[in-house]
Amino acid sequence: MSDTTTISKLRQRLVANSLPDQWWMASNGTTEPQPLSLQTIEQSFRDNPQGNIQVCHVEDDASAPSSWHKITYASPERQVETRGHMTVFRSGAVNASRKLSLKRESADSATPFEDALAGIVKANQFISSQIRDLRQQIYGLEMRLDAIKEANAQAKKFDERERAIRELEEEIYDKASALEQERIELNQLREELDRRHFHPESA
Numbered sequence: 001m002s003d004t005t006t007i008s009k010l011r012q013r014l015v016a017n018s019l020p021d022q023w024w025m026a027s028n029g030t031t032e033p034q035p036l037s038l039q040t041i042e043q044s045f046r047d048n049p050q051g052n053i054q055v056c057h058v059e060d061d062a063s064a065p066s067s068w069h070k071i072t073y074a075s076p077e078r079q080v081e082t083r084g085h086m087t088v089f090r091s092g093a094v095n096a097s098r099k100l101s102l103k104r105e106s107a108d109s110a111t112p113f114e115d116a117l118a119g120i121v122k123a124n125q126f127i128s129s130q131i132r133d134l135r136q137q138i139y140g141l142e143m144r145l146d147a148i149k150e151a152n153a154q155a156k157k158f159d160e161r162e163r164a165i166r167e168l169e170e171e172i173y174d175k176a177s178a179l180e181q182e183r184i185e186l187n188q189l190r191e192e193l194d195r196r197h198f199h200p201e202s203a
């Protein structure tokens with residue numbers, strides 16, 4: 001194994017090179033069967049800080065020892081403070097420990113995957129509700145359409161009946177007119193016969 005590194009440096013490498021967050025992890029010589037994210041690796045390191053945890057990015061050559069890096073804590077910063085004629089070197093381990101604790105609390109409280117999953121579930125429930133409402137509306141529209149079709153069919157029958165009645169009325173009117181004309185002609189003929197009967201000289 002070539003060198004040591006920190007989780008922070010590995011994240012910087014991901015961002016700088018636009019790499020996927022997928023790493024092979026070996027703990028005390030045993031390599032995990034599946035690639036892990038840095039968050040999972042960091043949690044493993046926190047649970048066992050004394051363990052020998054080494055990582056290799058999935059795009060690196062895992063068979064090359066130089067591709068593996070041992071995870072360590074970040075080196076504590078040394079703060080220099082001058083007091084009169086005395087120079088005091090103060091370790092930043094306390095601050096580093098505090099930062100690690102805050103980071104751990106933040107990691108424990110942050111659940112973006114669960115939040116996203118809950119959002120997806122709510123969205124699916126909302127969509128399902130909207131689909132049910134739309135289906136009910138469609139069913140109602142289909143019922144109204146069937147009623148309109150039935151009314152149109154009845155109206156068409158009424159129109160056909162009305163047209164047949166008008167045609168029959170016209171036929172009856174024509175026959176009545178013809179009979180009236182025949183009656184007028186018969187009356188004229190009768191009058192002519194009566195006139196000849198009473199006035200034979202006019203024959």
